[in-house]
Amino acid sequence: MTGGAAPLCRDCLRFAAAAARRCAACGSPRLLAHPERDRLAIAHVDCDAFYAAVEKRDDPSLRDRPVIVGGGRRGVAATCCYVARTYGVRSAMPMFKALEACPDAVVIRPDMEKYKQVGREIRTRMLDLTPLVEPLSIDQAFLDLNGTDRLHGASPALTLARFARAVEHEVGVTVSVGLAPNKFLAKIASDFDKPRGFSIIGQQEAAAFLGDKPVGILPGIGAAAGARLAQAGITLVRHLLGRPLADLYRVAGSDAPRLARLARGEDDRPVRPERETKSVSAETTFDEDLRSLEDLEPILWRLAEKVSARLKRSGLAGGSVTLKLKDTGFRLRTRQTSGLPPTQLATRLYEPARALLRAECDGTAFRLIGIGASDLTDGAEADRGDLADLEVGRAARREAAIDRLRERFGDGAVLRGLSLRDRRR
């Protein structure tokens, strides 16, 4: 086995001489060297501009053009390719802003089925490397490659380099790899050298590496927590290291020990193959702003049906229902009803969400609505009814009958009258 110091060529997968700048065999400058390279085994793999990359793969004429994958005039850019990014377009940017920045962009409606299929293909390849694959989304996952050296006859770093090359050549999209002693550092590393990247953060350098990064780099530190920390003079990760834990408790509460550990580059969360679903939700952005309950109801109903279908498919039931609204000023409103008898029925998800919606319809114009189910429990125990709820059994049988009809004749076979009121159809 070669020591970590001999650079590994990521293009031809050969090892180069110790201080080489380019691969002696193929001339590539993409050499991977790091003192801890062959000892690290936790990786984060992230596809580069995934949806756009898939579209470019399938239509080579798009290769050098700015591509934005996103929904409608009013939606957001789900993914933008690296060409578009040079114009200042970013993922999750509202479409109109993205088009302002890059008027020549090719806008493509997302084809989720296609992306899911490519995502699955990549996932299968990951599972060939290790059973310990924790998917974070369709296009990224953590991998724990500990103990796979003998299986693959290679260190995790070499295995991952092979994997990245194979995905690029055989699937047709590129990935970036982060290799580190834990998930937190691996995630940061994969982001460090995008696209087609491979970076390594070792335990030795972790604290120094993180020190001058903004605290927002730590998972769980968003705008609100960031502002609270900034008020206490903590803007960079290294500011966390200088503080006694007692001080941190005053600023960050019970999150303090976790933040202190992360600041030192420590993270003992294992890579979990099965990520538990915490919530199931669906949302949509409108082409025109909507403000009346009458206009919003049918959309909410169809989203409730969508969430219900997903709950039924995965055998789950939700005990809390969350309504999400975004107004024209992009201010988010979320409202939740919890403590409900767990349900997977569309009608039972819709009713509490509608009650929440009614209270929010105060003339405000909204651009987005969403509904989510959380506090998930086993779907088999749900919707059985009790002494005070005789209706639910009938509602469950009614929906099951409708579901069977839709399975045979398509989703449009049976519709609730309410959904016909959707003016957008």
Add this chain to the structure above:
Amino acid sequence: MRVTVERAALLKALGHVHRVVERRNTIPILSNVLLRADASGLGLKATDLDMEVTETVAADVPQPGATTVPAHVIYDIVRKLADGSQISLETSADGAQMQIRAGRSRFMLQALPETDFPDLAAGEMPHAFTLPAGDLKRLIDKTQFAISTEETRYYLNGIFLHAVDGGGSGGLLRAVATDGHRLARVELPAPQGALGMPGVIVPRKAVAEIQKLVDDGAEEVRVELSSAKVRLTFAGVVLTSKLIDGTFPDYQRVIPTGNDKRLVVDRDVFAKAVDRVSTISSERGRAVKLAVTEGRMTLSVNNPDSGSATEELEVDYEASGLDIGFNARYLLDITNQLDGDTATFMLADPGSPTLIQDREGAPALYVLMPMRV
């Protein structure tokens, strides 16, 4: 206002009204008790905006008037004053304070003007009837445990009180409560005037207060109703409460009528056995399994974390064998409410609601959902 009142009488009245007052209030005057002195004596009133309690005590009133003072404070003061003392209450000239004097003790309390004190405005009460306090106590005691605390189904957070035809010529007055897992229904011959009443849901906080007031020795209780409020008059004490604005479920449909497996147990022996075997189960979801065969029942609890327990009982049972599980807490709640020496279960199958009474046709009946074991 200037008034002199006997400590014992004032303490008893404050004891009744101060319980209504919430310990924490965002509206300051809701922490206070209204005191009004006039020719009829000293009237007290407290409210939480959903319910109010008023009471009048005999008093010597040299100068009529009214004020409000913190309810829990004046209650504590009067409680600590010497037994048998005469208490004088006097407001300051500007009405901002009230002085309490008894023996050598003097207290000054901050007062708020009585004009700011909210009134529940009972309005007209078109339905009225009177029933013995003991009957009201039965209706409440035997159903209260089944009231739900689940906020999403707010219409279950009280006792459903209504009149139905049947039970001879006069009709029946019924109290029903359920939390979805168990249901309690108690009935008695309807008092005169009750038959035309609307079905009303009395909220759990009012139920708890009524229960305490009934225990305090009134002989008869007058009940007045509108569709939005209920007023109960116990000798001298008047409780007015808003009703829960909702529709109680059609409970008759869940009371099983076709259950044909009849099981009779010795109530006390059964309850003690359930209590014993449930010791082994964890706090949540305490399921006890009843395996019933001819003449015999085996109670068992299996807790993977701590162990298992079984106990055998002789029972009166002739139908085909059956295994059924129940929440041990719920079983005990119900057996505690039964009056007779026996408990009669009418069973159908392990998944269907079970009917429990002390004997068939008893005025109190309970329905219990089984658990999967």
